[in-house]
Amino acid sequence: MKKIVILGSTGSIGTQTLDVVRHNKDIEVLGMTGNKNISLLEKQMREFRPKKVAVYDETKAKELKAAVKDLEVEILTGMEGLMEIAVMEEAETVVTAVVGMIGIRPTIGAIKAGKDIALANKETLVTAGHIIMPLAKKHGVQILPVDSEHSAIYQCIHGEKEKEVHKIILTASGGPFRGKKTADLSKVTLEDALKHPNWAMGQKITVDSATLVNKGLEVIEAKWLFHMDLDRIEVVLQPQSIIHSMIECIDGSVIAQLGTPDMRLPIQYALYYPERRFLNGKRLDFKTLKQITFEEPDMETFLGLSYAYQAIESGGSMPTVLNAANEKAVSKFLHKSIDFLDIYKIIEECMSRHSVCEAPTMEQILEIEQETYDYIESRW
Ligand code: NAD
Ligand code: MG
Numbered sequence: 227m228k229k230i231v232i233l234g235s236t237g238s239i240g241t242q243t244l245d246v247v248r249h250n251k252d253i254e255v256l257g258m259t260g261n262k263n264i265s266l267l268e269k270q271m272r273e274f275r276p277k278k279v280a281v282y283d284e285t286k287a288k289e290l291k292a293a294v295k296d297l298e299v300e301i302l303t304g305m306e307g308l309m310e311i312a313v314m315e316e317a318e319t320v321v322t323a324v325v326g327m328i329g330i331r332p333t334i335g336a337i338k339a340g341k342d343i344a345l346a347n348k349e350t351l352v353t354a355g356h357i358i359m360p361l362a363k364k365h366g367v368q369i370l371p372v373d374s375e376h377s378a379i380y381q382c383i384h385g386e387k388e389k390e391v392h393k394i395i396l397t398a399s400g401g402p403f404r405g406k407k408t409a410d411l412s413k414v415t416l417e418d419a420l421k422h423p424n425w426a427m428g429q430k431i432t433v434d435s436a437t438l439v440n441k442g443l444e445v446i447e448a449k450w451l452f453h454m455d456l457d458r459i460e461v462v463l464q465p466q467s468i469i470h471s472m473i474e475c476i477d478g479s480v481i482a483q484l485g486t487p488d489m490r491l492p493i494q495y496a497l498y499y500p501e502r503r504f505l506n507g508k509r510l511d512f513k514t515l516k517q518i519t520f521e522e523p524d525m526e527t528f529l530g531l532s533y534a535y536q537a538i539e540s541g542g543s544m545p546t547v548l549n550a551a552n553e554k555a556v557s558k559f560l561h562k563s564i565d566f567l568d569i570y571k572i573i574e575e576c577m578s579r580h581s582v583c584e585a586p587t588m589e590q591i592l593e594i595e596q597e598t599y600d601y602i603e604s605r606w
Contacts, residue, residue, distance in 0.1 A: 231257035234324035280307030355450030370496035377492030378470035378483035442534025551576035
């Protein structure tokens with residue numbers, strides 16, 4: 227039996243991870259965490275019987291404790307609870323499927339405890355890639371990407387020598403607003419932004435896909451995961467989400483990974499790497515597919531990608547500011563207290579007033595995150 231823990235088991239990635247576990251029957255889930263949705267967490271506990279469960283929200287943790295009195299399980303809470311699950315002794319792999327910067331500290335804890343990381347939480351590498359990657363190397367742990375684009379590249383690179391990979395080509399669907407211009411974006415609603423054309427995901431990443439901030443975060447993530455400079459990472463729109471990403475080798479050969487849009491594939495690939503397992507679900511049918519098209523991203527309208535390039539060029543703590551400003555702005559947009567285009571305004575303003583700190587420590591990253599949140603609260 228392979229033993230894992232899942233941070234964020236109640237989310238989109240978390241529930242799909244449990245679906246992979248359910249179908250394979252040779253993975254034991256030792257620990258899981260949730261935030262507010264304890265009725266789902268209780269259901270998951272009754273099916274998968276973890277030894278420890280953490281609920282970030284303290285009141286909800288108490289409610290859950292009362293509801294599962296009949297189960298033999300330890301209920302933990304807060305950041306300490308999350309940290310305790312991340313380092314559970316028998317666990318081999320930690321699936322980091324929480325959303326946001328909350329994922330950084332448990333990921334670092336898990337690496338230090340020698341766990342392999344099945345990494346969905348992209349905010350971790352975006353803000354702390356310079357800490358995470360050397361730390362993983364030091365502790366001999368694998369960072370196995372769950373994000374579909376990075377999993378695709380991981381699958382393409384498999385068997386290739388690093389020096390023979392010339393560049394990586396990240397694909398993007400373009401989101402629900404592809405083809406629109408700034409004037410059109412001033413009128414879009416939250417409901418419009420949450421209608422992703424191809425993927426069903428958590429709300430935050432769905433909005434990030436609409437702004438193209440998601441693709442920007444993925445460029446930063448790719449830079450760290452694959453040790454690539456910015457000029458060797460290209461983004462192309464592939465609106466049908468069939469090609470999940472590609473690599474171009476030094477001889478000009480392009481290798482792509484294709485499949486139907488189903489996150490269970492990258493999740494399962496990360497859990498069993500380098501083995502492949504059968505996966506039920508729809509397969510690509512090239513006879514009915516007919517066409518796969520490409521477009522250049524419109525970086526003047528969808529500023530998310532431009533901000534990410536700027537953040538990489540400034541380096542140091544700037545990606546943390548981009549990420550924190552985006553997190554706060556998206557949360558406000560989800561609460562309908564700002565408009566779609568305000569997300570860009572907030573990111574732009576936060577980035578332009580920030581003076582970069584080179585190679586920030588974990589403490590500095592968390593401080594800069596808080597400062598960014600406080601500034602936004604005082605302004606919007
Ligand atoms: P989601 O919103 O569906 O789920 C988030 C999970 O995090 C839930 O289990 C929730 O309980 C937990 N959580 C939220 N706030 C928390 C807090 N304050 N403390 C502790 N736990 C908290 O999100 P998702 O779509 O599953 O995405 C998770 C991560 O994976 C994100 O970083 C996202 O960018 C990344 N990702 C998601 C997808 C996808 O298809 N959904 C694809 C690629 C990458
Ligand atoms: Mg992705």
